Amino acid sequence: MSASNIHEDQKYIDGLAQNNSFVIRAIYDKFAPKVIGYVCKNSGDREQAEDLVQEVLLVIYDQAKTKNLQLTCPFDAYFFLLCKRKWLNILKKSSLQEVTINEEIVSANEPVQEPVLETETFATRQSLYEHMFQKIGDVCKELLTKSFELDSMEEVAKALNVTYGYARKKKSLCIGKLTKMIQESPVYQNLKT
Secondary structure, X not given: OOHHHOOOOHHHHHHHHOOOHHHHHHHHHHOHHHHHHHHHHOOOOHHHHHHHHHHHHHHHHHHHHHHOOOOOOOHHHHHHHHXXXXXXXXXXXXXXXXXXXXXXXXXXXXXXXXXHHHHHHHHHHHHHHHHHHHHOOHHHHHHHHHHHHOOOHHHHXXXXXXXXXXXXXXXXXXXXXXXXXXXXXXXXXXHHO
């Protein structure tokens, strides 16, 4: 993506990624009130809205750190649409009987759809990975966690008090098991389509 396609509001993404408290405060002051108002008008309360804002900011932070998120639309439209969609999914899951949705026009900019979809897909993948990681068993979890934390498999083997050959073989088996579990998940199948 060329630098000319990157929106000037990229500063908010960069500030989040750098954990810049000034930028984070600006996001809360400038963009959160719109989300809070929307949630409160649509079967929610202030506490739920604040939780939603935090969850969405964490997803954006994760994507900015791991995928180098490049914003091609106004942050306001991107952030609001992510929050709105997440809130609608929460309402759908909780199957509230009387849900009143007061629609607002997010933005006339079509480019907001693509980054929102990318972020939602990223969040779904992260959630799927974390869910399956918790299911793979304690030995695999410990081995994979150590291999993420340490620089070499020699260090992993030493930390776990196992041989280097065992650590390498077990890591390969654990990754294979985790991959298979993820690929067999209905969530993964939905992501592919």
